[in-house]
Amino acid sequence: MLVVNWGIPVAAVADTFKSPELISGRMTLALALYSSVFTRFAWVVTPRNYLLALMHLVNTGAQSTQMYRFVQYNGGLESTLKMAKDDLFGKKETTTDAGAVAGSEGAAATESQNQPPSAEKSS
Secondary structure, three states: OHHHHOHHHHHHHHHOOOOHHHOOHHHHHHHHHHHHHHHHHHHHOOOOOHHHHHHHHHHHHHHHHHHHHHHHHOOOHHHHHHHHHHHHHOOOOOEOOOOOEOOHHHHHHHHHHOOOHHHHHHO
16 A cells, blocks of 8 residues: 555656646645645654655655746746736736726627627627
8 A cells, every 4th residue: 555655756756857837736736735744644643654754755845846847837936826816816807097997898899709690690
């Protein structure tokens, strides 16, 4: 069973040689946090589980490397945090000085393009 656990960190280390555009930021963060918690767990249980702690420690390191690559690929920490905020909370629409929503003309054009052919003929 313990050998199977090494599949995740081995895959994570192997992924460091692949293109950073393939990295999922959410999954990488989740795996890094998961392995951090279970590194601690494997260390504090009695008797200490050194192999499990080492496996999670290696995975935490590999996932941290992947997260670094993800941040660098996406233009740095500030850009990545903005992207994550937009992803989580949605982009806020900007307003112009006149109070109209910016891009509303484009939205109307896009809306008319998305109508089925039968609706275009009847109008």
